[in-house]
Amino acid sequence: MNDPQYIDEDEVLFRPIYETSKSFYILAAVLVVLLLFGVFMYVRQLVYGLGVTGMNEPVSWGFYIITFVFFIGISHAGTLISAILRLSKAEWRRPITRMAEVITGIVLIIGGIHPIIDLGRPDRILHIFERGRLQSPLLWDMTSITAYFTASTIYLYLPLIPDIALLRDRGGKFNKLYRILSWGYQGTEKQKHVLERAINILMVMVIPIAISVHTVISWIFSMTLQPGWHSTIFGPYFVVGAIFSGIAALIIVMIVFRKVFHFEDYLKQIHFNYLGTLLLVMSLLWFYFTFAEYLTTFYGHEPTEMRVFLYKFIGGYYPFFWLMVICNFLIPLIFLTNKKLKTIPGILVASIAVVIGMWLERLIIVVPSLANPRLPYPTGMYIPSLTEVSLLVAASSAFILGFMGFSKLFPLISIWEIKEGREESVRVVSERLNEYLPSKGHIRK
């Protein structure tokens, strides 16, 4: 591995690990402060009780649950996209998969913490294990998230092993860590074979788990009797929304790191074009589901459902609802169908809009239903407090910090896969093409 040629070739990918700019520290400091402020607010919440939030009697779930659903949704970016791309042997996946998987890992931790933040008695969390009841969708949810977290962490780790080995061989800082983590990987044929098999098995496994995770989360809502939640399409609706927001988050991450770490050679316009198209497809799909959901509600005209419907459309939450439609549908449609606008900045705008829009979608799902209970009880209004907002900010900064930390330890783009692609993909792809393309001779005949 001491061949200087390789090092020169992908040196830019190693650079973030060894070189740290001043702005990195400043940003990290800011984020840590934000994170600590969030922690402080959480401790305050522990001391004073959940009353420091804006939640109230009918609206008993708020930002925490919204953020939880949102982050778990984003986690689909990763594993699912990278697994599907790997499975479909899309060659352009090579520089993307790592970042996607990292998103999953980080976001699952942050998202998974949120239900605990939301608990009134976090000290009794162990009751779930001691006296858990399997009837409760909350428990299914916990099970599937744990499974998904385990699977996706391994799925992140396995393709990382050859790169860690590379880092180990280069020497330098954290060598001990790399030595432990690389498990003595030397790149032998056998090791490669085992690794590839493991990745292949996991990537098939991860897809159903990922889909199940978000379906189960949707069931938390759709299993209830609440108007606006009790819907059969919630499962696929949530999965689509999750992939949608996942892709958007992935695009944002890619664009940011491309700019910051100068990955222009690796992440090219074509990647963004492909992902943009995928985003557009998901946007249309999302719109289709939303349309179906609300049309049936409107047409059925069931009074309690209608109250929630009207609350979203013209009532207290109308700004959020229409902003969501604009963010999730109109902006992607404008930016991703127009060739002139489908540039990298354009795609970035669309992606940011989608991320915001998808967060709003969770808000639109959670709050209006609770705010309009079935009985003519005075409807509640939900206004988040500083605690909730600062914890949302802290969660976002934790996400960024996680990425920054990862970038200082491991390469953000899978080096060995790039290398492998460079060496073999032309051959492999042409072989594959030859398999299913009719040969020239055929036509002549």
Add this chain to the structure above:
Amino acid sequence: MKNKILISAFLFIGMAVGYYYFYNTTGNVKHLDPISFSHYVHTKQHKIKCQVCHRGVETQMRAGIPNIDVCSMCHSSIIDSTSKKEFVIYSYVKDNKTIPWKALYNIPDYVYFSHRRHVKMGKLECSDCHGDMTTQTSPELQNFTPFKMQFCFDCHESRGVSTDCGNCHH
């Protein structure tokens, strides 16, 4: 390196212990009573039954800790002038002061526990939960049994008594 691991291990253990100690307050709280009361002297030597002093044990939810109104039945005057202990109790009786006993067995307010139900109707012995107090010459410092729900539960299950949560929790 190893020492670092050791230190962190100690740190961790310390955290665990501290957490457990401060979080867990039911039972095992050391304390001192104002009078070194001897159950042995009262029950074995003078053959006083438990319910004479713990008057509610068969009639009420709480057995009750006796106070000077009970003590003064015998200790209204000094019986044995050689005993120092007796002088202490007499001073309380004389001044009509409430003895600040410390309750060792505390049950959280969300538990419905009735002595009458267990002693009178359930025919349990005092010693089943409190241990053999007749041999104690000084106040107990520790609960005989850790009053955890599991303790109640085991007994209820083995005797076929209802274990419905709502029967004991309120």
Add this chain to the structure above:
Amino acid sequence: MPRYGMVIDLNKCNQCGACVTACKLENNVQIVSKENADMGRAMYWMKMLDINYEGSYPEIRPTNIPMLCQQCDEPSCTKVCPVRATYKRDDGIVAQIYPQCIGCRYCMANCPYTAKVFNWLKDEQPVENEKCYNTDVSVRPKGIVEKCTFCIHRLQKAKENAKSEHRKLEEDDYIPACAEVCPSNAIYFGDLDDPKSQVAKLVHDYRKFTLQEELGTKPKVYYLSAKSE
């Protein structure tokens, strides 16, 4: 095994609110500060549901309903509880076990009657009320869900008393505070399965209705509508 239920005769109820007060005092339900009450965190296990008006001025009459946990036979709250902090007892009471509750508020979200309340803040009771706490009922700490339990602590005591007198539990032995104090005797309480009890007779009244019947939760709190004709 009995199946406890309640019948509220709206023809007799004149909205005096004694049941609400009795419930708050009997169960040590927290009194919240103005800030919290304005946010919608006022805690009532039993409340007078907002007044609706029938007819137009001056031929107008208010209709309102004393609303408490409906003690459903098919409760939707117990299904979703992850730790069995709320469950249906054999005698039909939907119990809430406070030391078990982790405060996830899933049951609140799934209660179609919005009958559950949450302890949002640690309680800061006025002194005068703190001194009058009912010692039979625990004071709930912050962070857990609570609701009407048909005064289950009264059942616990009544059972013990009946047993100590070597007799069966009779109808008068156990009655929730709201039913006890109602000045117009509009609240009936008893065993729905006992054909001799008054509630069992009243649930066959033609005026009977339950709230949100279409949901199939089968509430055990029945109402007799105010129409007397």
Add this chain to the structure above:
Amino acid sequence: MEINRREFMKLIGGSFAGLAIGGAAGTLMKIPKSMEPVLYTGPRKESWKLTACANCPGGCSLKVRLIDEFPIQAFGNPLSPVNKGGICSIGLASVASLYHPDRLTGPLKNVDGKFVSITYDEAYKILSDKLGKILSKNNQDNIFIIAQTESQLKASIFKKFSDETGIKNLVLDEFHSNSIYPYSLISDKAPDFIDFEKCDYLLNFGSRMTEISDNPLYFTRKIIEHRAKGYKIGVVQPKLNSSVAKTDDWVPLLPISFADFALGIAYILIKDEKYDKNFVGKYFPEFNEYKQFVLDNYYPEKVEELIGVPADKILSIGRDFEKASAPAAYFDESLLYSTNGTKNAMAIIALNALKGFSGYGTLKDDLLKLESEKNPNSKEDVTFARFKERVADNGSIQALLISGSNIVFNSPNQEELKKQISSIPFVASFSSFIDETSVLANLIIPDHDNFERLDLLPGESMGFPTITVQQPIVTPFFNTTDTSDVFISLMKDLKPDVKLTYQNYSDYLKQIAKQLYTNHTGILMDQRKPTAIENGLKKIGWDSSQFSGFDDFWDGFLEAGGWWNPYAAKESFNPKIEFKQKFSKELFTSGNATTSVSKNKLRMNIFRKNFDYKGNMSIYPVLVEQFGSNWTVFYELWAEINPETAQKLSVNDRSKVLLRTTSGNFPAILIYNPSIIPGNLDIPFGLGHTNFGNNCGYNPLAYSDDLFDRKSGKPSFSETIIEIVSVEKQGESSPLAFNNSTDKTKVGNQDRRTYA
């Protein structure tokens, strides 16, 4: 592995740091809420004691639950014939007043604007010296006593005191005496009760029978029974409240025009000749004049023009009234809260006379021989009107004694009244709290709490006599004194030659109870079910109860919580009606109720809620929180308005508004309520204490015009013109008193007096 000293220290430090972190986390996670129960080490022995609720005239028997001798809860006594186990909100909450942090712990003297703790003997000496000085100069007329008590026996002590000392100015601000006051003007006696056995039509003029009346819980039950029998109830009320909710006819009308309505009904009876000619001929000497007056002035169309009630409505209610064989037109104290109060009452009494008072009954024998009745010269009651006249006349009152009444809070024009009262040289209060009135006092000798006092509460409003015992279920917590005892010893000291047959109030009560024992009638409110033979014996007035003597009876009386006589002889009520004034237009011209209210000028109609007729609900936190919970308005004043009126004024539901009267501005939350009379703004009474309780909200009475019934002196609740000034922004709210009540237990050195 070797460990050197440094490493060892590190280890120790590490484990300590761990302990600290873990401990902190543990304490934090525990979320400390182990509410120390009030009496934790006690045996928690439960006991029940019976007493009576003295928060209203009903005299309900309370079953109080005590844990270790401390009362914690109150329920209704199921054996009491008054409430039969039922109890209202205020009765339920009443235990809390015992533990109120603002309760006075002993007598206080005002020294230069500050209250200083003194002993009872000092306080008593100041009081008796002061009164003695004034009396010795024969200035009896310059002493005023204002007393409010639900107990007629306590009232009789006040009367006795005023008789013996010659202080004529005794204002008895008591529900019962206020309700019979109008009768005293025009008839020789007042009825004791509505005879629900006979009565088949009840026309209720403004009385909130099921909430604030002579006997709310009894009426609650009776109204249900009455309707179940198929009889009708009509109500004339300014607000659709719970007393109206379950009745057949509701005539929304302000109290000011009740007289016109009553005369309108009388017109129909007279025109149809369906009145009781026999009765009228016998007992109504001025009937012909009355008849002529009504026939001339109160034909339905005219009444419609006057008060806006449709003529057919008057006709239909009039027909209901005349068809009934024993109708009762009922009113009580509430009626007096209007400038026309006494006139209204007289018109209603006259209406009853047309039907011979057939819906009413009275008891044949007087229940008890009360002390004051030996002195006929105390017949004429002094009313608030007299006090108002005198207090306005600066300097003429030399001493004022106030017991049980918070007159400042219950009066309009409070600032003026405060100034006037503080200009009185000597004011003594017997209040348990430093309330709006007692803050002006020079001397406060706090009375016992309701649960610390012995008293008897007789009642006759049910058709049979009852006496409920209010007995001390706890020994007084603080250095408080029963006000009756203070007055009895004052009587002895000021007039040493008066021969009293009792030494203190409890002696007096025993004397009264002895009458019950010697009469051998009635039974105790206990569980004994009399046999048929006993019933027969009791009906003829012979008591078979085996009491060995009076003491035995007294013990049983206390234990049972009361006495009643279900077999008391009743008779129909036949008073002699004498209008001292001739019927004239001046007396019965209607108030200007129908004058249309212009643009944003509205009529303020103050109403009382939650069984709270004295305005002292504020000391019960549970009731304060519940006060507006139907509207989800908490700790704040609200104003109800008819949506149509509101739309004309373009104000929205639940908007915060600033209201203006001639006395000032105050904020409120506007609430749409379709049952409000158009042009009215209904505002609840009870919040807005500035000195005690939860000082949240505003007292609308403080902003009312100084209008009152000229005969009784009761403030008008519904005639102030109010204006919606502006719609406020969100955010402004009144302060909440929960958190700052910590230092209130030390009352001695508080600076609460604003008028030095």
